[in-house]
Amino acid sequence: xxxxxxxPAIVVEGxxxxxxxxxxxxxxxxxxxxxxxxxxxxxxxxxxxxSVRILTTLLPPDTGxxxxxxLDVTTHRQEVRSSIGLAGQYAAVDEFLTARENLLMVGRLxxxxxxxxxxxxxxxxxxxxxxDAADDRQVRTFSGGMRRRLDLAAALVHRPPVLFLDEPxxxxxxxxxxxxxxxxxxxxxxxxxLLLTTQYLEEADRLADRIVVIDHGTVIAxxxxxxxxxxxxxxxxxxxxxxxxxxxRAGGVLAPLGEPTVEGSVLRLTVDDGARSMLTAVRxxxxxxxxxxxxxxxxxxxxxxxxxxxxxxxxxxxxxDAAAPPDGTTGAPRARGAA
Amino acid sequence: xxxxxVDPAAxxxxxxxxxxxxxxxxxxxxxxxxxxxxxxxxxLRRKPQLIVFATIQPVIFVLMFRFVFGGAINVPGTSYVxxxxxxxxxxxxxxxxxxxxxxxxxDMTNGLIxxxxxxxxxxxxxxxxxxxxxxxxxxxxxxLMAVVGFLVGFRWExxxxxxxxxxxxxxxxAFALSWMFAFVGMTVGDAETAQAASFPILAxxxxxxxxxVPLDTMPGWLQAFAxxxxxxxxxxxxxxxxxGGPTAxxxxxxxxxxxxxxxVFAPLAIARYRRV
Ligand SMILES: Nc1ncnc2c1ncn2[C@@H]1O[C@H](COP(=O)(O)OP(=O)(O)O)[C@@H](O)[C@H]1O
Ligand SMILES: [Mg+2]
Numbered sequence: 001x002x003x004x005x006x007x008p009a010i011v012v013e014g015x016x017x018x019x020x021x022x023x024x025x026x027x028x029x030x031x032x033x034x035x036x037x038x039x040x041x042x043x044x045x046x047x048x049x050x051s052v053r054i055l056t057t058l059l060p061p062d063t064g065x066x067x068x069x070x071l072d073v074t075t076h077r078q079e080v081r082s083s084i085g086l087a088g089q090y091a092a093v094d095e096f097l098t099a100r101e102n103l104l105m106v107g108r109l110x111x112x113x114x115x116x117x118x119x120x121x122x123x124x125x126x127x128x129x130x131x132d133a134a135d136d137r138q139v140r141t142f143s144g145g146m147r148r149r150l151d152l153a154a155a156l157v158h159r160p161p162v163l164f165l166d167e168p169x170x171x172x173x174x175x176x177x178x179x180x181x182x183x184x185x186x187x188x189x190x191x192x193x194l195l196l197t198t199q200y201l202e203e204a205d206r207l208a209d210r211i212v213v214i215d216h217g218t219v220i221a222x223x224x225x226x227x228x229x230x231x232x233x234x235x236x237x238x239x240x241x242x243x244x245x246x247x248x249r250a251g252g253v254l255a256p257l258g259e260p261t262v263e264g265s266v267l268r269l270t271v272d273d274g275a276r277s278m279l280t281a282v283r284x285x286x287x288x289x290x291x292x293x294x295x296x297x298x299x300x301x302x303x304x305x306x307x308x309x310x311x312x313x314x315x316x317x318x319x320x321d322a323a324a325p326p327d328g329t330t331g332a333p334r335a336r337g338a339a
Numbered sequence: 340x341x342x343x344x345v346d347p348a349a350x351x352x353x354x355x356x357x358x359x360x361x362x363x364x365x366x367x368x369x370x371x372x373x374x375x376x377x378x379x380x381x382x383l384r385r386k387p388q389l390i391v392f393a394t395i396q397p398v399i400f401v402l403m404f405r406f407v408f409g410g411a412i413n414v415p416g417t418s419y420v421x422x423x424x425x426x427x428x429x430x431x432x433x434x435x436x437x438x439x440x441x442x443x444x445x446d447m448t449n450g451l452i453x454x455x456x457x458x459x460x461x462x463x464x465x466x467x468x469x470x471x472x473x474x475x476x477x478x479x480x481x482x483l484m485a486v487v488g489f490l491v492g493f494r495w496e497x498x499x500x501x502x503x504x505x506x507x508x509x510x511x512x513a514f515a516l517s518w519m520f521a522f523v524g525m526t527v528g529d530a531e532t533a534q535a536a537s538f539p540i541l542a543x544x545x546x547x548x549x550x551x552v553p554l555d556t557m558p559g560w561l562q563a564f565a566x567x568x569x570x571x572x573x574x575x576x577x578x579x580x581x582x583g584g585p586t587a588x589x590x591x592x593x594x595x596x597x598x599x600x601x602x603v604f605a606p607l608a609i610a611r612y613r614r615v
Binding site: 088106 | 367370371374375378381385386449450451453454455456457458459460464
């Protein structure tokens, strides 16, 4: 292959794509070094799936270019396909086959040898904890978590060096999400290059070396999780008040500490030093005769990143934006701990 | 149900995968198509409603036409059940062709087509695998209907060879139609719409034809259409093979229709497949 090992595994330059009136991607550029994990972070309708579909040869871009392992995804599709694994936003497995049959099918379609197909299926079923349900159940009887694991296993059958996961944990319960995270971590330890899309900062934080934040088809920030959080302040101080008037007054009082944002009767402040800021804030409020009804310190979420970067909330998307997942799950790990 | 599955492992390429830069080799295209044929047949076997659609419904049609309409319809030169069978074979596979479109539309909705398109497999395999699986289904259905036909009094008036050739023409016609509905399924993209979009195409083809009644009972303007449309042409060819009369001309005309249908719709369906 015409690519020196120094070249990044994925190179995206000035990607643009529109569907009718909708500009799904405006000008997206990023790179993923070999063996690295990139988190493509953005709200519903940001253009994550469109980016993944272009990179996996499913959709031609209008403008710009994308290369995987040095191969152009529009002109060298078959070669790119030999090198990538894709687990899309919704598990793409055959409901009426068993788990093993699904993996055998993918093995045959990726042209592995007969013995290797069988061995690989055994190996993946064990690795993804599906061995017990591999033969006597059709996939339609599987839980959401089992389906996702099978979908991921199917993407790995031919040992692709580059892997794309589009919102791999959307719709999973917390246990399922944690299990899948652990599995993905194991995978990338083996040197696989991974591009992962997510709506959850927590997920990108846990899995990704670098994060690219996109919104309305544009990259709005890029960096490591630490860098992004530093831009933001390490923690979020969240204070709830009895009424809107109090909240507004508190906003004035706390202005010296940062840039308070007010939503209803809740006031948020991103701060560097959580505990100290909390103390300072409570003292200042006390001096002003204000008493918060709730007070909490929490890790920043995508919402906070958004608020800081764009001045609006992540789920505050336009009417033309992508619909919710068909299974109706929006199980976001957005911890909203209250003190 | 009988096991009509094809084991792709028996035929799958034993050679190494095509290297980077190499186009998908022909043996790979065949192996990929057979893999998906196997997968589609497994699906078929495990969907009870499809088995009902594929078997019980045609049997009921044979019985109904034989015993309900058989007394009321007079055909020249033969018994109605003998006249009927050619028509009912073709009618069944014609309506059955819409399941090709429905199946492809389902694969599109549930994301499987995306998975297939992201794999280094032959582009033609999804469509060929689907149409081949539907051909296997039709072999089974046609055989079952033939048995039921014999039980209710059908007898060929030619010979076993001509009868077999007649069934062959039915199956080829079914395969050609599959490509038409593959295109419909790839175009509309969801199962219900595929079904809804197919019926208005199918109903006039099947009923404004020589399948169940001689054409000379129809008004002149309808006859003009009915005489030349592919279902009538195919029914006439099959009927000639089952009941006698000149066969070369009708069979040739039927084959020409099939070639035309595949020549138009296979490229359209493949172009659709590459674009979705
Ligand atoms: N096939 C399509 N036809 C029309 N609009 C589309 C299509 N795919 C995506 N879009 C639109 O493009 C934008 C980006 O979508 P998508 O890439 O799916 O976002 P995300 O995956 O980040 O939620 C959305 O506004 C969406 O409605
Ligand atoms: Mg998406």
